[in-house]
Amino acid sequence: MPQSASKAFFASREEYLQDPRFSGLQPSRSRIWLSSPTMHGEEQRWVDEAIQTNWVSTVGANIDEVEKLTAANIGRKYAVGLSSGTAALHLAIRLAGERLYGPRAVNEGTLSGHRVF
Helix, strand or coil: CCHHHHCCCCCCHHHHHHCHHHCCCCCCCCCCCCCCCCCCCCHHHHHHHHHHCCCCCCCCHHHHHHHHHHHHHHCCCCCCCCCCHHHHHHHHHHHHHHHHHCCCCCCCCCCCCCCCC
16 A cells, blocks of 8 residues: 555645645635535424424434334334434444453543553
8 A cells, every 4th residue: 555545634735635546636615515404394393393392312202203213114123313423433333342342341441551641
């Protein structure tokens, strides 16, 4: 693997532009919006209902129903609805690690045994 292919970050814009993996690509001159919040159909009513009933969290009747329908759709007894893709990845990694290596000891974290300051 070439050295540049293993690099995750670039020290400068020029270094990025010289990387052969990005040959021919030009940086965007304007913002690229990842998503635009829009509501169609009944979404506004559902958002209003969630706010009015204090279910703006990871629990509640709507979440329970989504989990139940998802579990039925994928043929499983249970499904878990999480607040983000990041939370889902975190849970998956934690579960895979515990499955492979067993639960971690209490108070044993990433920085265990390392001087922080």
